[in-house]
Amino acid sequence: MASNQTEPKGHAIIERSTTLLFVLTLFVILIGGLVEIVPLFKVQETVRPVPGMRRYTPLEQIGRNVYTREGCYTCHSQQIRPFRDEVERYGHYSVAAESMYDHPFLWGSKRTGPDLARVGAKYSNAWHVAHMIDPRSVVPVSIMPAYAFLMNKPVDPEQFGAHMEALRKVGVPYTQEMVDRAADDIRAQASGEDADAMLERYPKAKLGDFDGQPDRLTEMDALIAYLQVLGTLAELPPIDTKVEARP
Ligand code: HEC
Structure with a gap:
């Protein structure tokens, strides 16, 4: 008599044995782990140095912390992909060395707003201040939230060496010198005065009052110092995106 119960075949064999399913699942996860972890042992050779890259100044790093705390990365990426449309819009695609001093990475994966990897020097400090206080005042259709409160949040230069x-x-x-001089370097960058030693430690740092309140050092100063350095350090060759017309 023919039974209507057929012998399990192929995938059904795995699905009916918990032990086999467990062992094979573990195997797949192990492969995934290896693919992610092994390249990290070679990371020193993978990241090719690029001239111009330097550590963030303490003031820029404070701004970076504000950027992280406020979750700017949930709407803005900081990674330009090597595709023609991205390169034409934002500039040279991002390279690994540009993130070598980033802890944590702020690459992001969502672009509700534009990529910010090369936003430095694109706008004036005054534009950034107006935009952060009220994005609609400079971009009428903007859906970006306002961050006016940063104008009133003081930065204490003395506290940052420990960070x-x-x-x-x-x-x-x-x-050690950078750590010991952190407070001086913050004051020098935000005032533009006695900045020679600071510029030697951090070449090409933008100087001066960033938030339009010269008598106060605020998180707005720090955030704009950070935004203004993004993408301005690495010296990368120009990319030709022109397509030759076919004969
Ligand atoms: C809810 C999503 C959202 C969040 C959160 C957000 N932004 Fe935006 N951002 C936008 C959008 C949309 C635009 C484009 C319109 C505009 O310029 O305001 C934009 C534009 C910008 C621009 C101008 C970029 C250019 O090339 O024109 C800068 C700079 C910027 N944002 C910085 C920030 C910073 C710094 C933070 C965190 C303090 C932040 N954004 C948080 C959505 C966001």
Whole structure:
């Protein structure tokens, strides 16, 4: 008599044995783990150095912390992909060395707003201040939230050396001199005065009052110092995106 119960075949065999399913699942996860972890052992060779890259100044790093805290990365990416449409809109695609001093990475994956990897020097400080206080005042259709409160949040330069020391522990190579001089460097960058030693430590740093309140050091100063440095350090060759007309 023919039974209507056929012998399990192929995938059904795996699905009916918990032990086999467990072992094979583990195997697949292990492969995934290897693919992610093994390249990290070679990361020193993978990241090709690019001239011009340097550590963030303490003021830029404070701005970066504000950017992280406020979740700007949930709407803005900082990675330009190597495709023609991206390169034409934003500039040279991002390279690994440009993120080598980033802890944590702020690459993001969602673009509700534009990519910011090369937004530095695109606008004036005054534009950024107006935009952060009320995005609609400069871009009428903007859906970006306002961050006017940053104008009133003071930055204490004395506190930041300890944070740089912590960053050094996770791999940002700040020197002892950079840590010891953090407070001076913050004041020098935000005022533009006595900035020679600071510029030697951090070449090409933008100087001066960023938020339009010269008598106060605020998180707005720090955030704009950070935005203005994005994409301005790495010296990358120009990319020709013109397509030759076919004969
Ligand atoms: C809810 C999503 C959202 C969040 C969160 C957000 N933005 Fe935006 N951002 C936008 C949109 C949309 C635009 C484009 C319209 C405009 O310029 O305002 C934009 C534009 C910008 C621009 C101008 C970029 C250019 O090339 O024109 C900058 C700079 C910027 N944002 C910085 C920030 C910073 C810094 C933060 C965090 C403090 C932030 N944004 C948080 C959505 C967002």
